[in-house]
Amino acid sequence: MTDIDKSFPGVRALAKARFELLPGEVHALMGENGAGKSTLMKILSGVYTRDAGTVLLNGQPVDITSPRQAQDLGVGIIHQELALMRDLTAAQNIFIGREPRRFGILDERQLNRDAAAIFASMNLKLEPTVRVETLTIAKQQMVEIAKALSYRSRVLIMDEPTAALNDAEIAELFAIINRLKAEGVGIVYISHKMDEIKRISDRVTIMRDGEYVGTVPGADTPIETIISMMVGRTLSNDTLVIPNTADAPIALEVKNLNRGREIRDVSFSVRKGEILGFAGLMGAGRTEVARAIFGADRRESGEIWVHGQRVGISSPKDAVEAGIGYLSEDRKHFGLATGLDVRNNIALASLQRFTGPAGVLDEAGMQKEAVGYIRQLAIKTPSDTQEARLLSGGNQQKVVIAKWLLRDCDILIFDEPTRGIDVGAKSEIYKLLNALAAEGKAIIVISSELPEVLRLSHRIAVMCEGRLTGILPGGASQEEIMRLATLRQSSVVESATQRKTA
Known part of the structure; x- marks a missing residue:
C-alpha cells in the first residue's frame, strides 16, 4: 500500500500512508487512537475506498471496493468492534452467506459440523448452536476470529484481537498465528499491548496522525523507541502512590450479593478517594458484579449501601440517581x-x-x-x-x-477502561482516574491486564468462579493475584498487611 489518502467530513484520516506485508510474516501496525491504523486496514479489506494511492496484492494492482471482493482476493479481517449478528448462532455467524446446502436446502447439521471443526482447531470449547447474544465479549471475539479463519485468507488483518481475551485464550490465539505463519499467511496485527508486539511480531510499522512514521524490527526494538515514534514524546511511568484512606468514609458497600453461579455471596466496600481494582480470569464474575450493582442485571439477593444508606437498585436509572456511574466493557x-x-x-x-x-x-x-x-x-x-x-x-x-x-457521580465503575486504547491515551486515563480519586471519588476498576490493575489499585479484589477469593493491598505481586484467581473457596482471604492498613 503506497501513498494512501482518505478523508471523511472534516477529517483527513490518511495522508500518503504506506504499509507492506510479506508472506508468513506477522507485521504489527501501531499508533495512537486516531492515527489511521484501522482506516488503512479497512481500505485493504474493502470497507472503505481510498481517495488516492496504490494497492498491490501479489505484485498486481487491485482496486478493492467491497468486503466480499476482498474475501475473494484472500484478504480477511477481524474488526476491533464486533460485527456479529447477535440473534444468530455462532455457526450461522461464521458461515453467513456461505451456508452449506443439500439438494438446495440449508444443511444445518453440516453447518454446525464445519463450525465445530474450526473451534476444535482453536482449542475453543464452544457449542456451534449457541446464540451469540448469550456469549461474553471474549467468546464473541473468538467467534469473530473463527469466522476470519473460515475464509482461509492469505492476508489476515487482526485489529485488537486480544482486547477481550484472557492469558490462556491469548496463548491459544498465538498458537493459531504461528500455525498460519508456517502456512505462508501474512498477518497484520494491530494492538496497543507492547508485550504482545514483542512476542508475536516480525516487524512493526508505526503511524501518527494518518501518516507513516517508520518500520522497525519487532523483537530488537526497545519498547521506549516504539512509544516515542507513536506519540512523538516520552511518557512518564509514574509509580503507584497509595493514599491513606483507612479513615475515609465508606462510599459503597456491597453485602452478600448473589446471582446464580455467576455471583456467589460477594461482599466488599470502597472508601472515598480509593481505587479498588478487580482482577480474575475470564468468567470469574467481575463484570457480573458490576452489572448487578448498577441494576443492569437483576440480583437474586444482597444489599447495596451508598454513603451508609441502603439503596434499592433495580435499574440503571436507580443506580445513577444513587450517584453510581458505570462504564461498560x-x-x-x-x-x-x-x-x-x-x-x-x-x-x-x-x-x-x-x-x-x-x-x-x-x-x-x-x-x-x-x-x-x-x-x-x-x-x-x-x-x-x-x-x-x-x-x-x-x-x-x-x-x-x-x-x-x-x-x-460519587461512585464510578470502570469496566476495562482502556480496552482498545493506545499507550498515550492509557497514560492520560490513568492520570484521570488518580485525579478523580484525589477529589474523593470512590472508583472500581475492572481490568484483564494485571499490570494495569497493579499500577492503578490501592487495593485489589480477586474473584474466581463467582466468588471473591481475596483482597490484596496495592503493590501485591502478579503471583499473589493469580493464586487467588485460581482459588476455589468462599471465604475472603485478606492479607495481614491489608488488615493492618485497614
Whole structure:
C-alpha cells in the first residue's frame, strides 16, 4: 500500500500512508487512537475506498471496493468492534452467506459440523448452536476470529484481537498465528499491548496522525523507541502512590450479593478517594458484579449501601440517581448511542440539567460542557457535532468517560477502561482516574491486564468462579493475584498487611 489518502467530513484520516506485508510474516501496525491504523486496514479489506494511492496484492494492482471482493482476493479481517449478528448462532455467524446446502436446502447439521471443526482447531470449547447474544465479549471475539479463519485468507488483518481475551485464550490465539505463519499467511496485527508486539511480531510499522512514521524490527526494538515514534514524546511511568484512606468514609458497600453461579455471596466496600481494582480470569464474575450493582442485571439477593444508606437498585436509572456511574466493557452496545453526535452522547446521563421548564434543551450549555471535556480528555474529533460512530474506538471510550464525568457521580465503575486504547491515551486515563480519586471519588476498576490493575489499585479484589477469593493491598505481586484467581473457596482471604492498613 503506497501513498494512501482518505478523508471523511472534516477529517483527513490518511495522508500518503504506506504499509507492506510479506508472506508468513506477522507485521504489527501501531499508533495512537486516531492515527489511521484501522482506516488503512479497512481500505485493504474493502470497507472503505481510498481517495488516492496504490494497492498491490501479489505484485498486481487491485482496486478493492467491497468486503466480499476482498474475501475473494484472500484478504480477511477481524474488526476491533464486533460485527456479529447477535440473534444468530455462532455457526450461522461464521458461515453467513456461505451456508452449506443439500439438494438446495440449508444443511444445518453440516453447518454446525464445519463450525465445530474450526473451534476444535482453536482449542475453543464452544457449542456451534449457541446464540451469540448469550456469549461474553471474549467468546464473541473468538467467534469473530473463527469466522476470519473460515475464509482461509492469505492476508489476515487482526485489529485488537486480544482486547477481550484472557492469558490462556491469548496463548491459544498465538498458537493459531504461528500455525498460519508456517502456512505462508501474512498477518497484520494491530494492538496497543507492547508485550504482545514483542512476542508475536516480525516487524512493526508505526503511524501518527494518518501518516507513516517508520518500520522497525519487532523483537530488537526497545519498547521506549516504539512509544516515542507513536506519540512523538516520552511518557512518564509514574509509580503507584497509595493514599491513606483507612479513615475515609465508606462510599459503597456491597453485602452478600448473589446471582446464580455467576455471583456467589460477594461482599466488599470502597472508601472515598480509593481505587479498588478487580482482577480474575475470564468468567470469574467481575463484570457480573458490576452489572448487578448498577441494576443492569437483576440480583437474586444482597444489599447495596451508598454513603451508609441502603439503596434499592433495580435499574440503571436507580443506580445513577444513587450517584453510581458505570462504564461498560462493551461501549458499542451499552455505552454509546453511536448514531448521535459527541455532544449528545456526553450529555446523555445529565439531560435533566440541560432541560428547561418547557422541555427545551439548552444546546448552548450542552455544547460548552462537551467542548470542555473534549479538551480535557483530548478527544480527537473535528467538533462536538461529529457522530460518535465516526470516531476511533479509543476516542469513543473517552466520550463514555466524559458522560460520567459530567454526571459527577460519587461512585464510578470502570469496566476495562482502556480496552482498545493506545499507550498515550492509557497514560492520560490513568492520570484521570488518580485525579478523580484525589477529589474523593470512590472508583472500581475492572481490568484483564494485571499490570494495569497493579499500577492503578490501592487495593485489589480477586474473584474466581463467582466468588471473591481475596483482597490484596496495592503493590501485591502478579503471583499473589493469580493464586487467588485460581482459588476455589468462599471465604475472603485478606492479607495481614491489608488488615493492618485497614
